[in-house]
Amino acid sequence: MRIELDRLKAEGQYRTLAESASSCEDGWIWRDGKRMLNLASNHYLGLGHRLDEAALARWTENAGEAVAGFGTDADAAIRTGATASRLIVGGDPAIGRFERDFAAYKGTEASLVFGSGYMANVGIIGALVGRNDIVFSDKLNHASIVDGAVLSRAETVRYRNRDMDHLESLLRRADPSKKKLIVTDSVFSMDGSIAPLAELAELKERYGAMLMVDEAHSGGVYGREGEGLAHALGLTGRIDVQMGTFGKAYGCYGAYAAGDAVVIDYLVNKARSLIFSTALPPMVVHAIRDQWKAVRRDGWRRERLLSQAEWLRMQLRGAGFDTGDSECHIVPVIVGSNERAVAFGRRLQEEGVAAVPIRPPTVPEGTARIRFTPMATHREEDLQMALERIVTVGRELGVVPG
Ligand SMILES: Cc1ncc(COP(=O)(O)O)c(C=O)c1O
Structure with missing residues (x-):
């Protein structure tokens, strides 16, 4: 060492x-x-991101709606631990309620909260592809995408940053019988450049691939209420999975996947970083909702x-x-x-x-x-x-x- x-x-x-x-x-x-x-x-x-009395009152109100029948005091809003994975007993009502509201905001059928953006990328990619599949990944994609592709055991093919001709030549050469996933950052985190999402959607349709977009740096920043770049460009319906983090513009912690209900259902069953990890603490979910409201408003x-x-x-x-x-x-x-x-x-x-x-x-x-x-x-x-x-x-x- x-x-x-x-x-x-x-x-x-x-x-x-x-x-x-x-x-x-x-x-x-x-x-x-x-x-x-x-x-x-x-x-x-x-x-701003501190737990003051006003924030506590808002969280309590949220928790109150979510835990009707279990008492509605501030206690529910500031629980520091979820006690287990979502798939065991860690599913505080605040999470599911937030996911439904967040999906409506994103314009997707459903959404799913993850522990962090890193966990989301590792979990989503590992769920969508496996040993006999191919991931087409932009060379400047974030490390969590790279790690997700490695852990998935799929073959990874990297295309030159935002080079759609290169990507197309690689898609054309690929075995048509294999499942393919194209994955890109929407805003490249170390360059501040923007991925050509419309062209990526076109290529994914032409070659029968899936498309996953990482909105970590565009969520909260683009769109009338910060819905993200895909939404701002009217591309929501053409992207299989959008993911993003609540740790950046949203000013909190945690992450999401958003897409069709069947995709989210699939992730619940297959994303190992969701299944085998403790759910976000309820107080963090309340904090996310609070920050999300401010993002929409401001x-x-x-x-x-x-x-x-x-x-x-x-x-x-x-x-x-x-x-x-x-x-x-x-x-x-x-x-x-x-x-x-x-x-x-x-x-x-x-x-x-x-x-x-x-x-x-x-x-x-x-x-x-x-x-x-x-x-x-x-x-x-x-x-x-x-x-x-x-x-x-x-x-x-x-x-x-x-
Ligand atoms: C593009 C991209 N995706 C994913 C992540 C991971 O997000 P998180 O910090 O929530 O783990 C980051 C942040 O570091 C990122 O820049």
Whole structure:
């Protein structure tokens, strides 16, 4: 282990855990004892997330409806443990009720709550395909999709990022008798680029494949009430499974799958990360519902997030930074080597900007980067301050010309 850890250090790949405490109202963070502007989180909409008396009253009201006949006090709303898997006795009524409401919002027949996005991807892919099937996976898909494909034991065929010609050539070559699953992030988490969902739906129909879309970074951000990109593009009915997480724009924890009732029924019977794991605590389900309501209500957060990100991207590009294919609220600055990304991140943190280096295997070799993610609640003057410091440090380290 020591040898491997030394190798990671020598390659600029060594990682450590930092203590961080975030404030979402204004987008600042305490990190390793220092106050910084938080440009590194996935809490895009900056929703407050604390259990105060008002939240408790709302949760209690929800729990009250859900546990009619079992008493309706605050106790039901703040239970910290589900006691078992959903398939045993962990099915608090709040979960099923939330799933029905959430499916209506997504425009699907049904939805299913998972413990986290990672668990959802591993469970869904493992349920949909097996040993004799093929997964067609975008090369930049999230690690949880990669792991889901590996665990499914299906053959995995990776296509070049968003390259539909490449995907089609691979589909054409594949054994027509095999079950096929195309899977993609809708927004690529480290690039801020967007998958061509309509073309993917066309290919899946042409080649008789299933299509699964990971809305982790688009849920809450796109759509009139944050329903996600597939919904915003009118593609809901053409996608077999949408999944997403409640840990990012929704500002909570947990995840979902959404699709036809038969698909969700199938997942209940086959998704091992659902079946063999304790259900989310009821209090977390109430918190998810609460955050989801705020996401629907606060359209201004989506608008502000996207305009702040557009401003940041334009300013960074104007200053000479390489922001890759970014076209949404995720704005990477690609610097190349791991060492340079680590130095850039460290200097920015010294300057009061929480910026975290992203290195392989999270991104391809030679494309280490800082991934900037503004929040809807960042003040303009704070973003301006961050931009000035990014430019100063970028010049100091030779990332952009001085
Ligand atoms: C595209 C994508 N899918 C899935 C996940 C996993 O979600 P969670 O953090 O809820 O496990 C993430 C987040 O890390 C992600 O970026």
